[in-house]
Structures are given as structure tokens and as C-alpha cells.
Amino acid sequence: MKPQLLKLCLILSLFPLIFSLVSCQNQQTQDRGITITTNQSQSQQKQRRTALVIGNASYQDNPLKNSINDAEAMANALKDVGFDVILLENADLKQIENAIDTFHHQLKAGGVGLFYYAGHGTQVDGENYLIPVNAKLDVAEDVRYEAIPVGKVLARMEDAANQMNIVILDACRNNPFARKWRSSQRGLAPIQSARGALIAFATEPGGVAADGEGENGLYTSFLLKHLKTPNLDVELMFKRVREDVVQATQNKQVPWESSSLVGDFSFNPVTVAQSSQPNSTTAETYFKQGEDYRNNNQYDKAIAAYTKAIEINPQHSIAYNNRGIVYLYLKEYDKAMADYNKAIEINPQYAEAYNNRGYVYSDLKDYDK
Numbered sequence: 001m002k003p004q005l006l007k008l009c010l011i012l013s014l015f016p017l018i019f020s021l022v023s024c025q026n027q028q029t030q031d032r033g034i035t036i037t038t039n040q041s042q043s044q045q046k047q048r049r050t051a052l053v054i055g056n057a058s059y060q061d062n063p064l065k066n067s068i069n070d071a072e073a074m075a076n077a078l079k080d081v082g083f084d085v086i087l088l089e090n091a092d093l094k095q096i097e098n099a100i101d102t103f104h105h106q107l108k109a110g111g112v113g114l115f116y117y118a119g120h121g122t123q124v125d126g127e128n129y130l131i132p133v134n135a136k137l138d139v140a141e142d143v144r145y146e147a148i149p150v151g152k153v154l155a156r157m158e159d160a161a162n163q164m165n166i167v168i169l170d171a172c173r174n175n176p177f178a179r180k181w182r183s184s185q186r187g188l189a190p191i192q193s194a195r196g197a198l199i200a201f202a203t204e205p206g207g208v209a210a211d212g213e214g215e216n217g218l219y220t221s222f223l224l225k226h227l228k229t230p231n232l233d234v235e236l237m238f239k240r241v242r243e244d245v246v247q248a249t250q251n252k253q254v255p256w257e258s259s260s261l262v263g264d265f266s267f268n269p270v271t272v273a274q275s276s277q278p279n280s281t282t283a284e285t286y287f288k289q290g291e292d293y294r295n296n297n298q299y300d301k302a303i304a305a306y307t308k309a310i311e312i313n314p315q316h317s318i319a320y321n322n323r324g325i326v327y328l329y330l331k332e333y334d335k336a337m338a339d340y341n342k343a344i345e346i347n348p349q350y351a352e353a354y355n356n357r358g359y360v361y362s363d364l365k366d367y368d369k
Contacts, residue, residue: 048111056119121171
């Protein structure tokens, strides 16, 4: 046989082996729960992410305005950062139980699990419960049979033995069923997180959170603001949410977390290569620059930085408010008033913006307003 022909036959004989190795590698990738998709970063591809998001609003007693909007917005935001999302809206007891079972099964594949709930919740004898829309709660004892214990959700997530779990409960609103009961407690009870878990409440234990006047509830609106910040550690993210909520409510609502996380986690991990791309600077970066310039009385630079933040995130109510503060220092009242009005339009519960707008009216001697 000629040498050229022998060489060709040898190469052809290696094709099945090469194909077999590639197939094996792909199978190993699937077995690890890694989904290769073009819209995820490499960091997200290496980390399976699963979320169960529930929004309940259509209660017969005291329906909620924003829970469905909150759940849908959170589901979309989580999808954008690589989560596979199970979304339930206005769910009854059986639907929630079935979704928890499905969620538990998916978590066993590993990775990060997230449970988000917006709706009514209550505590009875120190146990927290999430209330389905069809719950009939004539007496407090009915809760055990008509509602979902938060402890059940936590137990199923812990049993999955996955890498990390996050639970977010925007469920600390006034209990509409309490007036039927002989006694009741406000808000939700504190929960001690298990190892590798973080539990976040919209307000402190025993406190009550506002449903919100805008499109989203107050707490969730600030979650959405910070969730996609590149490379922001999850515990620091919740701290920023707390700062914004406290500022917006003048200390009337203070979000609270219990964390036993081990290791680091960011909702939106960005590689060095990605962060070096044009226009990668975030609104928060410019906002922080504006704060530094304002605190050092460099007002022109502060205005420029706040303006950049607003261009990137037109819903940044605090940037509008703080730029208005600078304009007020400079006695540019029309611009200050416009910024305060915009901040209030974005977040109608932004107490500080109302207060600052009052200073403008005072300086203009328009005391009636």
C-alpha cells in the first residue's frame, strides 16, 4: 500500500475515537448540570441556578396591589442573570405545594437555589406561614392547615443539599385575617438560617412592610435596582437595599437578613474581559462618584456624575434627589424642583424627596406649598 494511502486510512480510522471523546465530554457536562447557552456568562454556565418565584395578590380579604408585578419583575430579572425560574401567580395551597416539590427535585441537581415570595404572610406561635389566595382562616389554628409553613420551604431546600440557598420574603404586610382572631402578632418571626443559606425579610421581625404606591412594592423595587449590579456580593447587595429602604421610609421600614453563607456569590458575575468592554460602567459607579464630589463640595463634578448615573438608569430616584440637593445648594431652584418631582414620580414613597422639595418652597417663600 502506498504511504499516502496508508496515512489517509489511519486518519479516517481515528474519527470514531475523536467523536466518542467529544460525546463523552458533552455528557459529563450535562451530568454536572451545566447548560451551555449563548446568553450566559462563563461564570453563570459553571453554576446551576434555580428559582421558585410566587406572587399572591387576589385575596378575598385585603387584596394586594403590587405582588404580581413584583413576582413578574423578579422572575424576569432572575432569568436575565441565568436562573431557571418557576413562576406562580395567585396560587392556591395545592399549586404551591406542587411547585415546592418540583423546586426541591430541581435543586438536587446542585447549584444555587432561590425562593422569592410576595404576598400575605403571618406568624402563629413563632412559626411563619405564607398564605395562599384560597386560604380560609377564620381562627389562627386554621393557618396550620390552610397555609404554607416557611419551615417546610427551608427544610426542602436544605434537604436538596445544593451549594447555596437564598430565601426572600416580601410578606411582612399587615395580616388581614388578624381581626377575626382572638390574638395575633405583627409581621413575621425571626428565622435562623441553615449553613449555606441567606434569608431576607422586607422588614425587621415583627415589623410591617408597605405594599408600595408605585408599580412595585418598596422593598422589591430596590432589590430590582441592585440585583444586576456587576460583581456585587449578595450580602453587600442586601445591605444596599436596606440603606435605600431606610432612607425612603425615614427609618419606618428596616429590611433584615439572617445569613450563614459560606463563600461568595454575585447575582451578576462579570469577567475582566466583559468589564473592559465600552459602556460597562454602571449607574452605581457614577452615583458613588457624585456622592464623593458632593461631600467634597465639588458641585459641578457632582452634577455631571449624577447625570451620568441617570442616563444609564433613568429610574434612579436617589440620583435625581441628590442632584436636586446640589442644585439647591447652588440656588438653582427650578432645576432642584424638577429633580425632586422626578424622584417622587419614580418613587411616590420617597419621603426625603418630599422633604427636600419643601426646602425649595421655603427658600422661595411659597409657604402654603
